Amino acid sequence: MKLHGQCHCGAAEVSFETEIAPKDHVVRTCQCSFCRKHGARTIADPNGRLDVSIRQDxxxxxxxxxxxxxxxxxxxxxxxxxxxxxxxxxxxYSTLNINVMDDRAAFSSVDAPVSYDGETTADRIARRISVWTPTRVVVAGG
Ligand SMILES: [Zn+2]
Incomplete structure (x- = not known):
């Protein structure tokens, strides 16, 4: 299935292709200070695909x-x-903040708090490559 989302003003939108139903995605609440300040709730699917279309770069x-x-x-x-x-x-590769999705309420699984404080930078990059979603970022109009 293809799931659509965008930022509030529409300067960028996302299209997330995944075979995992929204309710079955593990919703991660990373405990880093950036994610907590945004209230981010993120998902990823290494077998899926994310297209980010930037309309106003x-x-x-x-x-x-x-x-x-x-x-x-x-x-x-x-x-x-x-x-x-x-x-x-x-x-x-990317991890997607489901707060931007049109149907964010469909991601109904309980948030899983995660903390990666103990990781080395190399471990962190390796983890992201194995669990994040293959991603393409396209700037519309060049
Ligand atoms: Zn915006």
């Missing part, structure tokens, strides 16, 4: 903080946190 920040291994896509216009994207070789 000047509105979408690629926020980073130490150790800066991923870009957190945040809309500067409406403040929405969309997803975190790891760029590895020629493929990208």
């Amino acid at each position: 000047d509105q979408i920040a690629r926020y980073q903080f130490a150790p800066a291994t991923v870009d957190f896509l945040v809309c500067k216009g409406c403040g929405t946190y969309l997803c975190a994207v790891l760029n590895a070789d020629d493929v990208s």
Whole structure:
């Protein structure tokens, strides 16, 4: 199935292809300070696919903080946190904030708090490549 979402003002939208029903996704609430400040609830499917379409590129920040291994896509216009994207070789991987989904209520499983504080940077990148969703980010109109 294909699930649609977007930031509040529509500067960026996402299309998430997955064979996992929304109610069966594990909803992770990462305990890092960035995710808690946004109230992020995230999902990923290594067998799925995420397409991020950016309509207004000047509105979408690629926020980073130490150790800066991923870009957190945040809309500067409406403040929405969309997803975190790891760029590895020629493929990208992401974890998606389900708060941006049109039918976010369908992700009904109980939130699973997770903390990755003990990880090394190399472990962190390896975990993301194995569990995050293969992703393509496209900026509309170049
Ligand atoms: Zn926006």
